[in-house]
């Protein structure tokens with residue numbers, strides 16, 4: 001019942017309203033008097049017998065006649081249309097002229113005509129109303145009255161002042177420098193206009209996800225204190241034909257009224273993709289929208305004070321027309337932060353968080369190369385959450401370490417039941433990675449090794465990169481492949497069997513090897529030629545039509561070269577691990593006992609020292625009977641040499 005009431009809610013109100021309306025009309029319309037009615041024949045009879053005093057014709061000659069008799073009685077009759085003219089002319093009019101009766105012809109009352117039409121109008125109104133409601137609902141929630149209105153969110157001048165400022169943006173000094181000119185312009189457009197300077201209409205922020213593009217653009221608006229329209233590219237591309245384009249028009253119209261201001265189109269690749277690609281065919285909605293965007297950007301004069309900012313992480317798929325001067329003519333690359341920027345970002349996100357004395361943001365910054373600002377923010381937040389869960393007074397370095405692994409590999413799945421066999425396998429696998437990496441000078445130092453399952457992985461080995469690197473060398477890539485294979489090699493060497501756990505390692509190693517050959521020209525046999533056309537493989541439409549731009553013979557050579565790199569790396573990895581089998585087994589045993597090993601303990605094990613409390617439970621260690629025949633052989637030989 002309640003449900004029903006709710007459903008009619010709005011409509012119920014209208015129904016009541018209409019009932020009231022009808023009642024009112026009835027009330028005001030002339031009272032329907034209950035006059036006697038007679039047929040036309042009866043009327044003519046009365047007329048012939050001379051009983052009638054007067055006849056009142058309501059609506060011309062062929063209509064209702066109100067008749068008054070000599071005895072004072074009245075009646076009403078209807079004069080049939082086909083008889084009307086002759087009856088009036090030859091009969092009524094003659095009698096009237098003779099003076100025997102009085103004939104009055106009154107025109108129709110306009111009001112009654114109008115009143116008669118009211119129900120029809122009401123019906124029409126109803127229909128329109130319901131049609132409207134239905135349209136509203138089928139419009140996917142978009143309001144009829146804002147049909148075509150842009151979905152841009154406006155942050156007005158006052159709100160803009162509360163946005164982040166440049167001082168909240170850590171690192172990115174050069175980027176801020178570039179944008180400060182635009183801030184100056186927005187603050188004081190006249191200065192620039194008087195100089196005749198042409199301020200860029202559009203600024204494109206390009207960079208990987210989470211590097212602070214949206215954040216930076218908000219800071220520009222916050223710094224300049226101007227209105228800020230924020231809109232995502234996909235808002236443009238809604239499935240209404242033609243509406244996308246009208247939304248763009250709408251947005252620019254509103255922006256011009258609010259100038260100086262910023263229009264920010266986030267994820268512009270959704271709308272600004274290269275035209276004429278994809279499976280959708282030539283004239284899809286997105287293309288119209290893009291065209292309209294380009295037209296609008298050309299349309300507004302340079303100094304109207306509207307600056308379009310846009311962000312994307314796929315600048316490579318943008319339509320070249322977007323990037324030509326006069327549109328997004330300035331591109332700001334927002335990259336991953338270096339160690340100094342990371343420290344500054346950590347400082348910003350450590351504000352208001354209680355840190356223990358042992359927490360050194362500089363060390364955290366050093367340990368987190370490749371982290372984006374979003375990752376760093378997440379890291380600080382996870383650390384705080386962990387500390388809170390542990391009821392600590394402050395965030396400790398341990399919390400940060402744990403959070404850092406969590407951010408990279410997902411949360412620890414402590415509750416997952418892991419069989420003893422699986423634990424051993426993981427311990428050996430991870431030890432393999434760690435020991436090989438330690439033996440290779442190109443590889444980063446090992447930071448944490450754990451066999452607690454997280455995310456998809458059964459275990460995890462984290463490294464401590466010493467510096468940010470912006471390019472790879474051949475030697476470093478080869479070392480990466482060797483240490484990626486470390487897990488698999490250790491399994492096959494120490495245990496009798498190998499597992500599927502290495503599939504991700506193998507996948508990554510193969511990708512590196514293939515890139516070395518096809519992308520970086522590191523194969524002597526194939527030379528410095530790019531055989532990698534994957535850069536163009538952006539759209540399905542293109543993919544389907546893609547052709548391999550080298551011969552089958554070359555393809556075979558590439559495969560052979562890739563296989564050679566992997567096989568050589570495998571052999572080298574096996575040599576390294578065989579020579580250090582005792583370390584590998586010692587580390588596996590320690591992992592089985594402690595589950596997580598930090599760099600200090602790792603160094604001790606690697607150097608053959610004993611850990612503080614060596615309480616190895618015989619059950620949990622890798623005993624000689626677990627070892628593969630090959631491993632037993634190696635161990636025996638080692639013993640003999642000693």
Ligand code: ADP
Nearest residue numbers: 169170209210211212213214215345348373374
């Ligand atoms: P993008 O738009 O590039 O994907 P965002 O702008 O959404 O990334 O940034 C994600 C988060 O990272 C922001 O909410 C912000 O808190 C943080 N952040 C980004 N850049 C910085 C920076 N330079 N300084 C401090 N925090 C930053």
Ligand code: MG
Nearest residue numbers: 213214266311
């Ligand atoms: Mg963003």
Ligand code: ZN
Nearest residue numbers: 433487502505
């Ligand atoms: Zn692995």
